[in-house]
Amino acid sequence: MGTVKITLLFGVLSLIIACNLGKNVDNEKKRVADSIKLADSLAKQDSLIRVKKEYEDLISEYFPHTEIAYSKLKNKYIGFNSPVAINAIADIENEYFSNYHTGISKYYGSAWSGSAYFQPEDGEGTWEWDSYKKEMDSLNIKPEMFHCMVYTMKALKAGMGENYKKLQEYHRKIYKKTNYAGWSMAYILTTHFNWKAYLFLNPYSQEYTRCVKNFKKNKTYYVWNQPDINIEAMFILEKDSTEINKLLSQHEFGWGFSYQGVHNWITRFTVLKECMWDGAPCLRYNHNQNQYLFRATKFTDFKDYDSHVIVFPPKKL
Numbered sequence: 183m184g185t186v187k188i189t190l191l192f193g194v195l196s197l198i199i200a201c202n203l204g205k206n207v208d209n210e211k212k213r214v215a216d217s218i219k220l221a222d223s224l225a226k227q228d229s230l231i232r233v234k235k236e237y238e239d240l241i242s243e244y245f246p247h248t249e250i251a252y253s254k255l256k257n258k259y260i261g262f263n264s265p266v267a268i269n270a271i272a273d274i275e276n277e278y279f280s281n282y283h284t285g286i287s288k289y290y291g292s293a294w295s296g297s298a299y300f301q302p303e304d305g306e307g308t309w310e311w312d313s314y315k316k317e318m319d320s321l322n323i324k325p326e327m328f329h330c331m332v333y334t335m336k337a338l339k340a341g342m343g344e345n346y347k348k349l350q351e352y353h354r355k356i357y358k359k360t361n362y363a364g365w366s367m368a369y370i371l372t373t374h375f376n377w378k379a380y381l382f383l384n385p386y387s388q389e390y391t392r393c394v395k396n397f398k399k400n401k402t403y404y405v406w407n408q409p410d411i412n413i414e415a416m417f418i419l420e421k422d423s424t425e426i427n428k429l430l431s432q433h434e435f436g437w438g439f440s441y442q443g444v445h446n447w448i449t450r451f452t453v454l455k456e457c458m459w460d461g462a463p464c465l466r467y468n469h470n471q472n473q474y475l476f477r478a479t480k481f482t483d484f485k486d487y488d489s490h491v492i493v494f495p496p497k498k499l
Contacts, residue, residue, distance in 0.1 A: 266343075278463075288323045290475065365443040366408070367446075368439065372493055380413065388488070439491055445486070
């Protein structure tokens with residue numbers, strides 16, 4: 183009997199020890215798992231903080247439901263006030279985005295208005311444009327048509343101040359009755375206002391061979407049947423992303439165009455800001471699910487075109 187009791191006691195003790203060891207192992211596993219979760223959470227928070235810090239002045243550009251950030255910087259340019267230009271555009275964009283979802287904006291895209299003339303308003307038997315105009319009249323608000331050139335010229339007008347009149351005079355003198363274009367503005371700004379132009383290319387751009395040849399020959403950007411634009415430097419997109427971001431980060435404002443001036447836009451540091459001409463004045467009139475009237479994209483992520491020129495104002499010494 184004594185032997186049996188000892189054997190049973192030993193078995194019970196072994197079971198207790200095993201259970202405790204199992205609990206210790208489980209506790210250790212839980213502790214390690216909790217530590218991993220905590221570390222992962224802290225890493226994510228740190229990453230978000232770093233991202234927010236990196237784009238603290240620009241982050242709202244990517245979220246049109248929030249207010250577009252205004253510039254609070256001191257102007258660093260000669261003959262051009264970048265905070266004034268940036269804030270003039272921010273005023274327009276904030277009016278648009280604050281009214282788009284629940285109200286109606288006075289700003290609309292030129293292509294949208296063209297389609298609105300042929301889009302019957304649901305159940306009313308009138309053209310959509312007539313309904314929009316009637317609604318704006320009832321609010322005693324004058325609608326304003328926008329496309330990329332209107333958008334970018336408003337930025338130039340705000341930032342250049344009195345120099346804007348000179349810009350217009352040069353354009354009439356050089357280009358006569360030709361409408362404003364990306365290449366005409368870039369030529370005048372670089373030739374008469376000491377702005378500096380930079381060329382950005384994708385290797386598969388239709389202009390790549392010609393642009394590289396012209397840059398190597400005389401550092402110019404070729405414009406068909408118009409004066410060429412002097413270029414300071416050329417960058418290859420994707421390959422030179424670090425250098426491109428470094429250049430853009432030095433400039434609160436840049437005025438740019440893509441592929442022979444087919445599209446115009448501005449830059450705010452590393453962000454490209456543009457007007458989409460098919461943008462509706464509000465959600466109710468966006469039957470074709472078009473984009474917002476205004477869009478912001480990091481320049482190095484902009485894929486709509488494969489060749490670009492950006493001109494920057496001269497900086498104060």
